[in-house]
Amino acid sequence: MGQKKERVILLGNLENAVRKVGTRLADMRPIRNIRNWGITFSLWPVPLTTACCGAEFAATMSPRFDMERLGVLPMASSRQTNVLIIEGTLTRKMAKAVKIIYRQMPEPKFVIAMGSCAADGGIFWNSYNIVRPKDVLPVDVFIPGCPPRPEAVIRAIMQLQDKIKRKLKYRMDAKERPRKRARRQRVSRGV
Secondary structure (H helix, E strand, C coil), X not given: CCCCCCCCCCCCCHHHHHHHHHHHHHXXXXXXXXXXXXXXXXXXXXXXXXXXXXXXXXXXXXXXXXXXXXXXXXXXCHHHCCEEEEECCCEHHHHHHHHHHHHHCCCCCEEEEECHHHHHCHHHCCCCCECCHHHHCCCCEEECCCCCCHHHHHHHHHHHHHHHHHHHCCXXXXXXXXXXXXXXXXXXXXX
16 A cells, blocks of 8 residues: 555653754854854953953943954843953952852853953952952953053953864864865966
């Protein structure tokens, strides 16, 4: 009468199977390149302002410096951000809040320590209640200065983007490079 159709019965944990298939699809080269480009140029920081560095960060986000051209859009909620910018002095009491905020952030997440107070304690270096952010969280980029200029913040964002590019490796494959070079040589010879 007819052909029998084979049916697939999935046994086990369906959630793990779907996660594996999704991971495999996301790791395919074209999709992976688009995903990595989106991660690199969609840095949404949540500012943790504890000192005067907050005014410089606000100036950086103003239209004069236009951080949105680099893909940086400041957010107020830590659940929608992927960059935590610690601006200024970090006390022991505030370090607990920073850990909570960091845990709420989705992966991949990055940390920038802004100002000399965040880097090494600043003028409060010998105080009993000061904590260095590198002792609490994995800091990706330090911004020196007291307070750092908006140009330094822009440079730190660009350094973070370069670090993400190196980490995610969304460059062209080695097979694609020689073809483009050969084509350029033919065009330059007039062929």
